[in-house]
Amino acid sequence: MINVFQPSLGEEELAAVAEVFDSNWLGHGPRTRDFEAAFAGHIGVPPDNVVFISSATDGLFLATELLGCGPQDDVVLPSISFVGAANAVAAAGARPVFCDVDPHTLNPSVEDVERSLTPRTKAVLPLHYGGYPGAIDEIALLCRERGITLIEDAACAVTSAIDGRACGTFGDLAVWSFDAMKILVTGDGGMLYARDPDLARRVRALAYHGLDQFSGRSRSAKVSHRWWELNVRDFGHRMIGNDLTAAIGGVQLRRLPEFQRRRRAAVEAYDSLLAGIPGVRLPPRLPAGHTTSYYFYWVQLPPAVRDRVAADLLSRGVYTTFRYPPLHKVPAYRAGAELPGAEQAAQSTLLLPVHQSLDDADVRTVATEFRDAVERAATTAHAKHR
Structure with a gap:
């Protein structure tokens, strides 16, 4: 069978995984941070503004939570999009408002988005269909003019750009997918980008139980004389990536x-x-x-x-x-x-x-x-x- 999607994995990825095994640390650690920094370099943003997470879908759920989306809010997104995007909006209690797309490009125009805006629109969540950037630059300008948050679903757009500017960096928040059917794969996983450094720090905390710092390894002892004490400021989740999958991702990024x-x-x-x-x-x-x-x-x-x-x-x-x-x-x-x-x-x-x-x-x-x-x-x- 010739498949629609198929990853490319080989000896380099196996060697990277073996190194993680040898380190005896599989969880969130140095390889995760290295992968975040390398991906940040790839899209041209500061390393602290990206977070390696468990999936792009988790990133979209986290994005709606960060924005405080609720029953009083609408989020505009193209009807031709992944169900995870609409689920993230609906699960927050907000209303998904679906806009039309061009029947050939399957991406929305800025006019499609504008026609779907309502007085309750809190965010716009476009997809780059098949990796094609679409009208993201025009949609970003519209959102800035209207004071609306732009969340880019760049799941398919790991190497897509307009005039050298990476898709995912036009908006306020963005996610990329590294699942088993994507171009760059980590098995499961994704990256979340937040333009605002303060928001990025909150992303990092919410992705790990709302804790200000990670615990479980000796480096945490340098932070506090009682490093085991909890410092929860938000009710968070467990959406973090780990060194095992980050090691695969680092190799895949080099092969991109x-x-x-x-x-x-x-x-x-x-x-x-x-x-x-x-x-x-x-x-x-x-x-x-x-x-x-x-x-x-x-x-x-x-x-x-x-x-x-x-x-x-x-x-x-x-x-x-x-x-x-x-x-x-x-x-x-x-x-x-x-x-x-x-x-x-x-x-x-x-x-x-x-x-x-x-x-x-x-x-x-x-x-x-x-x-x-x-x-x-x-x-x-x-x-x-x-």
Whole structure:
């Protein structure tokens, strides 16, 4: 089976894990701090402003808590987004307000966001779909003008940028995902960035039970003559990363340029091999100055053809999918919105395999199988209408 997502792990990651084992300290420690500092350098922010946490979803739950979101608040987010984002808003008692997206880019425009603002809007929470930056610079300006907090869901955008500025640094808070299906993986895990240093310090405390300092290792004894005493100021959680997963993340971060080159090569090959297929629309071109992580490669077809092609490819060992089903259609959120762009995208979009482990032969196989599947689906559809 050729998978849509697949990590790239090897001897370097094993060696890093072995070093952690040899240190006899698996929890939050020096390797966690090293990974935070390295990631901060990668996105161009101070090390103290990023925190390695257990998942990007936990980071979004933490972000809504930090902002004090509650029943009196609305949070605007695109309907084409991960369910964890909407859950983080709803669990805080706030109302998720879903905005539409462009049916081709699957990202919201600044106009889509602005139309969805209400007098109760406390935050805007956009996703960079498939790693494409979208209109994040314009959305950030809108939020600053309106005094609204911007939370970036940069889960898919670990190497995405506009004019060299990393996605995730346009807003007030941001999260990245390092789960097993992402580009940079730590098994589970994520990074949270807070622009305000004071807020970043509060993030660090809330991510570990609300404690001002970590305990459990001898370095804590330097802080107080009674280092075992509790100093809880907030009711926190346990959302911290650890040295075992941070060691893997550190290696993956160093390999990120290599991963990016391979993903770009696969995407460029798809663009060439899939060009000109009747009824098939390829991903949008990037605007000038935009760079992407190439996390998704999506094609768009008529809905009935899309579903037949997906089933056909699966039977031939090529796994495809669609992410993310529109959230305004999820009964739990009781949205009741009409968002034609999101609905059109959800009915027509299909993600093809793209990851750094795909070799040239895999890419050609996917492209050939896709072309053939589209032709078979079109022939079947034509026969039914004769």
